[in-house]
Amino acid sequence: MCRLSAITSHDYFSPMENILALDTMKEGHDGSGLGLVLKDLGGEFEHLKAYPILSGIASNDGIRTLDRHMAAAGFREKYSWEPTIREVRGSEIRRRGHYFAKAYQYPQVYEDKTREEKEQLLMETRLTLRTLGEQDESLFVFSFYPDVITLKEVGDPLAVAEFFGLESNGLTAKIVLAQGRQNTNYAIYLYACHPFFLQGYCTMTNGENTAFVPIREFLSGRRFPGYMGYNSDSEVFAHILHYCHRQLHYPLPYYKDVITPLQDSEMARRPDADALRLIKKSLRPLCIDGPNCVIGFTPDGTLFMAQDAKKLRPGVVGGVPGKVALMSEECGLDRAVPKRDKARDFSPMKYDMVMVPPGAGEIRLWNQLNG
Amino acid sequence: MxxxxxxxxxxxxxxxxxxxxxxxxxxxxxxxxxxxxxxxxxxxxxxxxxxxxxxxxxxxxxxxxxxxxxxxxxxxxxxxxxxxxxxxxxxxxxxxxxxxxxxxxxxxxxxxxxxxVPYKRGGRRNDPSPSTVDQLKFTRISMLTDPALDAGRHEFRIRTLLGRNLPPEKLPLEQRNGHLQVREESGFIPPVREIFPIRIGSMSVGALSPHMWEGLAMGVAYLNEVEGLPVVMCSGEGGMPPRLLKSRFAKYFILQIASGYFGWDEIVHAIPEMTEDPAAIEIKYGQGAKPGDGGLLMAYKVLNLIAKIRGVPLYVDLASPPTHQTKYSIEEAVAKMIQSMSMAWGFRVPVYPKISGTKTALAVLNNLARNPYAAALCIDGEDGGTGAAYNVSMDKMGHPIASNIRDCYLDLVKQGKQNELPLIAAGGMGKAGNLAANAAAMIMLGASAVDIGKYIMQAGADCFGDEYNRCNLCNTGRCPRGITTQDPKLYRRLDPDKVAERVVDVFKAADVELKKIFAPLGRSTELPIGMSDALGVADKAVAERLEISYVC
The missing domain is CATH 3.30.70.20 (Alpha-Beta Plaits)
Structure with a gap:
């Protein structure tokens, strides 16, 4: 089973905090990989927030392809970061080449374009780069968005963290999502590794999504180029979030109403029952049966956790004002935020959704029955 | 010499x-x-x-x-x-x-x-070999990485939607105080019914004996009102008893209009007195058992009750032509007919066409996909049944339902409209007795619901017919079970109460069996329409054609 570790904080912190929390949950995952997404970056990237950052892995050939394509597309490299890779004794982690996070200046013609137009450009550029490098695996690109870095590799999370030198390279952020397992339900493949990111939306998921194929087909039919990949059944959770919130402009709690719609009798209590009935019918293929615990964030930095409505996966939220952790297990929470009032820890169930606004000032509980 | x-x-x-x-x-x-x-x-x-x-x-x-x-x-x-x-x-x-x-x-x-005179008969295609649908297995069993659901503990909703769903992008919603609300000027929101995914397909009063039809109707009403299973039944061409039409039970029936328009004079006159809208209107353009051919209710079946319901004189042959007289193009006539029927009930009732399985189904589908008033498409495959047809039509004409539905579904997927226009599969469901398994397989290939006809005649009234041309006397009016006859000496053999009991048995059992199929696949809340990863077949060619797994 995957183990999930998400922390949101008022202050910058090192992603090692997530990884050490993952390590306490080691009995629950098989140590087969690590996926990290950092948002609201500190350290070297604190003053580069306006610039989109491309994260990925490339061979020497891949780097050449990347530079050539980015130059041709009019992107100018503003800053380039590569972790100092350390060989980890006893670990089977194989260095693939360059792990990079490059900040770019937008092409000149895009300087004055809207946010949506810029997001479209970034996504199209990422997809083109993915296509260029996918065949020979010379280039993997995970995200291309301002103020976001993604790191992924196969291996034990703690060993991967050491491999990337995360404890000493000064990389910090205010929101970090970490997932401690490669996708073992399907082929081990970097593009199948959570968390998944699309235009500011990011999720990681614990569990297997039995409704994967109908959901994939529904999203693929939306004629949105970013709804692709699907090397993992969990990728659809990020895209459903993107679709509901960005494309359909639904407020965040409706994500829960889409993936786990209420029964008709339960809906009657909600003030928005008429809208819910229409949503349930029109978005019927996006309904999940679990077992899934989803943790994710939206572009404004709101972190959330939601469960499926039947089988549920472990998930607990707790913290102090200024620092909140959303974890698979209580021990992870103890490691991430030890000095908290444990009595106020919350495990979302069938109808619950937990939302933590940026800055982690409060934990908001939302109950689907009340709306 | x-x-x-x-x-x-x-x-x-x-x-x-x-x-x-x-x-x-x-x-x-x-x-x-x-x-x-x-x-x-x-x-x-x-x-x-x-x-x-x-x-x-x-x-x-x-x-x-x-x-x-x-x-x-x-x-x-x-x-x-x-x-x-x-x-x-x-x-x-x-x-x-x-x-x-x-x-x-x-x-x-x-x-x-x-x-x-070529051989004419009733019944079904005389081919006892297992249909493609019967060869499909459910091979994606939830194990460890994804514990199976518990049909006895978890919430289960074996329901489907009959009617057109608006694409999410076109829902008339607006945000007010952080909540979504339906806009006051919301425009046309197509009517949608939530029904059980197995329906009783179109069989008319006339083709069926009064006792048989009454038994089916009573069973359906009981399932809805007592068992809480929203099973619907199609009237077939030939109208409905006016008292039933004006009763609160009318909502459990789909009214069919076909090329003879029989019964519609009475129906139109009953509309002002109807207290409930019907479940839907089915416009029949074709029948899987005799594609491209019309129907004929023989004069000797046109007795008092039939004549009254259909609004015709006694003892005359009632021919339904092979095609609607108005059908000169799908863009014009079919669209207009769908709109006219919608208008008759104030656009509150889903209206959809039924065609026979055919290679040209995609052309029909694409036209309907663009018609905002088309509520569904029902396709009747070659294994469908009939009360009367030429043997050659039954045995040699038509299209298997599995690939026809699959092609249509995948075409809708390409257009992103698979949730907008439901597909209903008919023809050969439960042919070998595996009704729930056949229905589930068709759903996973992309159907939203399935229709049964022969199955309910066999299960409900012990119809003798089979794929070895047994009995198949429906066209003669001499049905020995009293199912397809208007001869009181024959149909009084059939007890409508017993038929109704069996109808209830069949649907309750199918409901349990569907849960037993869906639960181990890890699905329970929404019908797994298009969940093709759950299907496998031990035939490479079939697997490739249907885009499902080959297993052996």
């Missing part, structure tokens, strides 16, 4: 030419005469045999040859009175002395065109 045919019966058929041969046990027969009386086609008749017996009397054996006359049962070899294998004789025989036996070497079709 006189030909020798009279002496050697050279131009008569032998029993070997016939599809069923009567096995009569003289030693058991009491000569009660029930079998010959009940035979719907007079294939057997009482007869007298001259017998030569060895007889002995007295204390010392003194065998003597004795000739005597005895009564018995003889099978007729006249091709017009062939034994259909219905087995009514066995049913009534008190001493198990008689039964028809299938003759696999028969040459029946070669002879059954006397007077230049």
């Amino acid at each position: 006189e030909p020798a045919e009279r002496l050697d019966q050279n131009h008569e058929l032998t029993l070997k030419e016939l599809p069923y041969i009567i096995r009569w046990r003289e030693d058991r027969c009491t000569r009660c005469g029930r079998c010959t009386a009940v035979c719907p086609v007079n294939a057997i008749e009482p007869t007298v045999f001259a017998q030569r017996l060895i007889h002995s009397e007295g204390p010392v054996p003194t065998p003597k040859t004795v000739r005597r006359l005895t009564q018995g049962v003889r099978q007729n070899v006249d091709i017009e009175r062939y034994c259909t294998g219905c087995g009514s004789c066995s049913l009534v025989c008190p001493t198990v002395a008689i039964e028809p036996e299938y003759n696999p070497q028969h040459k029946f079709l070669i002879f059954k065109n006397k007077g230049g």
Whole structure:
């Protein structure tokens, strides 16, 4: 089973905090990989927030392809970061080449374009780069968005963290999502590794999504180029979030109403029952049966956790004002935020959704029955 | 010279030419005469045999040859009175002395065109081999990485939507105080019914006997009102009893309009007095059992009740033409017909066409996909049944339902409209008895619901028919079970209450079986429409064609 570790904080912190929390949950995952997404970056990237950052892995050939394509597309490299890779004794982690996070200046013609137009450009550029490098695996690109870095590799999370030198390279952020397992339900493949990111939306998921194929087909039919990949059944959770919130402009709690719609009798209590009935019918293929615990964030930095409505996966939220952790297990929470009032820890169930606004000032509980 | 045919019966058929041969046990027969009386086609008749017996009397054996006359049962070899294998004789025989036996070497079709009239019958395609749908298995079982659901504990909703769903992008929603609300000027929101995904397909009052139709209708009403299973049933072409139409039960019925428009005068006149809208309107353009062919209710079936419901004179042949008279193009006529029918009920009732399975289904589908008033598409595959058709239509015309539905679904997926226009699959569901499994497989191939006809006649009223051309007398009005006849002497054999009970049994059992299929696949809340990763088949060509896994 995957183990999930998400922390949101008022202050910058090192992603090692997530990884050490993952390590306490080691009995629950098989140590087969690590996926990290950092948002609201500190350290070297604190003053580069306006610039989109491309994260990925490339061979020497891949780097050449990347530079050539980015130059041709009019992107100018503003800053380039590569972790100092350390060989980890006893670990089977194989260095693939360059792990990079490059900040770019937008092409000149895009300087004055809207946010949506810029997001479209970034996504199209990422997809083109993915296509260029996918065949020979010379280039993997995970995200291309301002103020976001993604790191992924196969291996034990703690060993991967050491491999990337995360404890000493000064990389910090205010929101970090970490997932401690490669996708073992399907082929081990970097593009199948959570968390998944699309235009500011990011999720990681614990569990297997039995409704994967109908959901994939529904999203693929939306004629949105970013709804692709699907090397993992969990990728659809990020895209459903993107679709509901960005494309359909639904407020965040409706994500829960889409993936786990209420029964008709339960809906009657909600003030928005008429809208819910229409949503349930029109978005019927996006309904999940679990077992899934989803943790994710939206572009404004709101972190959330939601469960499926039947089988549920472990998930607990707790913290102090200024620092909140959303974890698979209580021990992870103890490691991430030890000095908290444990009595106020919350495990979302069938109808619950937990939302933590940026800055982690409060934990908001939302109950689907009340709306 | 006189030909020798009279002496050697050279131009008569032998029993070997016939599809069923009567096995009569003289030693058991009491000569009660029930079998010959009940035979719907007079294939057997009482007869007298001259017998030569060895007889002995007295204390010392003194065998003597004795000739005597005895009564018995003889099978007729006249091709017009062939034994259909219905087995009514066995049913009534008190001493198990008689039964028809299938003759696999028969040459029946070669002879059954006397007077230049091709063989006509009722029933289904005479192909007993397993259908493609029956070959499909459910191979994605939730194990460990994803614990199976518990059909007894978890919430289950075996329901589907009949009607057009708006694409999410077009929902008339707006945000008010952080909540979504339906806009006041919301425009047309198509009507959608939530129903059980197995429906009773179109069979008319007229094709069915009053007792059979009444039994089905009572069963459906009970399922809805007592069992909470929203099963719907289609009227077939020929209207509905006006009292039922004006009752609160009308909402459980789909009204069918077909090329003869029979019953619609009465329906239109009843609209102002209807207290409930019907579940839907089905416009029949084709039937899987006899694609491209019309229908005919024979004059002798047009008795008082039928004539009244259909608004026609007594004892006249009622021909439904192969095509609607107005159907000169799908863009014009079909769209207009859908709109007219929608308008008749104030756009509150889903209206959809039913076509027979065909290679051209995609053309119809694409047209409907662009028509905002089209509520669904029902496709009736080659294994569908009929009350009357030419044998050649039934056996050789049509399209298998599995690939037809799959193609349509995948086409909708390409357009992103698979949730907008539901597909309903008909024809051969439960052919081998596996109703829930067939329905589930069709749903996973992309259907939103399935229709049954022959299955409910077999399960509900013990219809004798099968894929070995057994009985299939529906067209003659002499149905021995009383299912497809208007002859009171025959249909009074059928108890409508018992039919209703069996209808309830069938749907309750199917509901349980569907849960038993969906739960191990890890699905329970929404119907797994298009969940093709759950399907496997041990035939590479089928797997490739349907885009599902090959398993062996």
